[in-house]
Amino acid sequence: xxxxxxxxxxxxxxxxxxxxxxxxxxxxxxxxxxxxxxxxxxxxxxxxxxxxxxxxxxxxxxxxxxxxxxxxxxxxxxxxxxxxxxxxxxxxxxxxxxxxxxxxxxxxxxxxxxxxxxxxxxxxxxxxxxxxxxxxxxxxxxxxxxxxxxxxxxxxxxxxxxxxxxxxxxxxxxxxxxxxxxxxxxxxxxxxxxxxxxxxxxxxxxxxxxxxxxxxxxxxxxxxxxxxxxxxxxxxxxxxxxxxxxxxxxxxxxxxxxxxxxxxxxxxxxxxxxxxxxxxxxxxxxxxxxxxxxxxxxxxxxxxxxxxxxxxxxxxxxxxxxxxxxxxxxxxxxxxxxxxxxxxxxxxxxxxxxxxxxxxxxxxxxxxxxxxxxxxxxxxxxxxxxxxxxxxxxxxxxxxxxxxxxxxxxxxxxxxxxxxxxxxxxxxxxxxxxxxxxxxxxxxxxxxxxxxxxxxxxxxxxxxxxxxxxxxxxxxxxxx
Numbered sequence: 344x345x346x347x348x349x350x351x352x353x354x355x356x357x358x359x360x361x362x363x364x365x366x367x368x369x370x371x372x373x374x375x376x377x378x379x380x381x382x383x384x385x386x387x388x389x390x391x392x393x394x395x396x397x398x399x400x401x402x403x404x405x406x407x408x409x410x411x412x413x414x415x416x417x418x419x420x421x422x423x424x425x426x427x428x429x430x431x432x433x434x435x436x437x438x439x440x441x442x443x444x445x446x447x448x449x450x451x452x453x454x455x456x457x458x459x460x461x462x463x464x465x466x467x468x469x470x471x472x473x474x475x476x477x478x479x480x481x482x483x484x485x486x487x488x489x490x491x492x493x494x495x496x497x498x499x500x501x502x503x504x505x506x507x508x509x510x511x512x513x514x515x516x517x518x519x520x521x522x523x524x525x526x527x528x529x530x531x532x533x534x535x536x537x538x539x540x541x542x543x544x545x546x547x548x549x550x551x552x553x554x555x556x557x558x559x560x561x562x563x564x565x566x567x568x569x570x571x572x573x574x575x576x577x578x579x580x581x582x583x584x585x586x587x588x589x590x591x592x593x594x595x596x597x598x599x600x601x602x603x604x605x606x607x608x609x610x611x612x613x614x615x616x617x618x619x620x621x622x623x624x625x626x627x628x629x630x631x632x633x634x635x636x637x638x639x640x641x642x643x644x645x646x647x648x649x650x651x652x653x654x655x656x657x658x659x660x661x662x663x664x665x666x667x668x669x670x671x672x673x674x675x676x677x678x679x680x681x682x683x684x685x686x687x688x689x690x691x692x693x694x695x696x697x698x699x700x701x702x703x704x705x706x707x708x709x710x711x712x713x714x715x716x717x718x719x720x721x722x723x724x725x726x727x728x729x730x731x732x733x734x735x736x737x738x739x740x741x742x743x744x745x746x747x748x749x750x751x752x753x754x755x756x757x758x759x760x761x762x763x764x765x766x767x768x769x770x771x772x773x774x775x776x777x778x779x780x781x782x783x784x785x786x787x788x789x790x791x792x793x794x795x796x797x798x799x800x801x802x803x804x805x806x807x808x809x810x811x812x813x814x815x816x817x818x819x820x821x822x823x
Contacts, residue, residue: 388477484509490594607671751787776794
């Protein structure tokens with residue numbers, strides 16, 4: 344899923360929306376699905392491979408943004424009689440619909456992951472599956488991978504299992520509704536326990552040194568002929584919900600490691616230079632970061648409803664760019680194999696409707712839990728998965744980068760010639776007169792060039808906007 348959540352409103356013919364449409368062509372993003380893919384998806388939607396176990400009596404619920412229809416996960420939370428908690432987490436069983444080597448499978452390997460743009464998305468699977476037959480929409484019996492994780496009173500896993508099952512979600516909730524029910528005391532226990540379990544998992548995350556970024560959604564609002572930037576701070580319920588997914592990913596990694604075959608999501612510790620750049624961004628935004636305070640401690644102290652903190656949290660996503668996938672077989676588990684932000688072994692397995700690797704991780708976990716060998720089609724695909732996912736990530740990162748540039752140019756398009764207060768956060772090694780500045784207001788990060796002297800890295804600088812035109816020119820500044 345995207346690291347930076349940007350949404351644009353306004354008329355379809357507005358310059359920014361037109362530029363975003365043009366960007367899809369410029370970046371050669373996938374368009375409509377081929378006819379053979381759509382035909383195979385339609386057939387599969389009518390006759391998925393049924394699971395043996397029926398768990399439709401389990402009253403699952405989903406928590407997603409309003410209007411979402413591609414629902415990967417549903418959950419049920421309960422207290423265990425002897426103390427602790429039981430988490431049931433159902434994940435869409437995409438493999439029940441997708442035939443290995445078929446047209447839908449081949450197209451998924453071409454697309455790799457759903458791409459998110461401010462004006463919409465480019466899906467991994469046809470809508471008849473991702474928003475229909477395979478989605479965990481309420482009131483329908485759907486095949487799923489049903490996880491059961493028992494936790495102790497502190498939120499630590501005691502036992503883990505996963506099996507194929509037919510499930511039926513009872514309710515589709517959004518984050519605001521969940522937060523409102525919990526805060527008002529009207530939530531039924533399975534929903535109310537999201538707070539209890541979420542907080543326990545957050546406490547354990549902090550003890551490990553892990554970090555969950557509460558990245559706000561950015562909304563670009565058209566006002567007359569200009570644009571303004573607004574942030575929507577995530578609610579606590581967003582983070583509690585994310586903790587259930589993180590728990591499942593960690594349990595999945597443990598299952599695969601114990602079995603000796605798997606695919607892990609890994610992230611090395613951020614290099615000192617990247618953290619130093621973040622410190623300069625914090626200074627530019629007026630975010631107090633004492634030298635004795637660690638990055639993890641700082642992030643946990645931030646308030647995403649504060650626009651300065653919100654902008655800094657957007658910058659923090661740059662530390663996630665070294666993440667990748669590591670495959671292992673024959674018990675040759677790599678070391679280290681930790682995801683630095685999770686501070687634990689971890690894998691992606693909870694979003695198979697939107698990410699290719701999750702379908703394979705799910706199959707590996709099913710095999711590990713049952714004590715059998717993974718299917719041949721999974722083992723055959725494993726060696727190529729890391730590079731396929733890396734290719735998909737590069738494309739997603741490029742889309743995100745270009746979209747941010749477009750949005751920033753739209754914000755500034757009527758202010759060419761104005762002078763802004765900024766802070767130099769980066770300088771080009773082979774040309775110290777060229778670098779990157781972070782504006783105080785609006786919170787834009789952009790290129791600066793045109794000066795005759797080296798830029799003062801880590802210091803304030805008055806800069807003049809020389810160009811900004813969504814669709815034709817990124818924002819560019821020069822020393823004032």
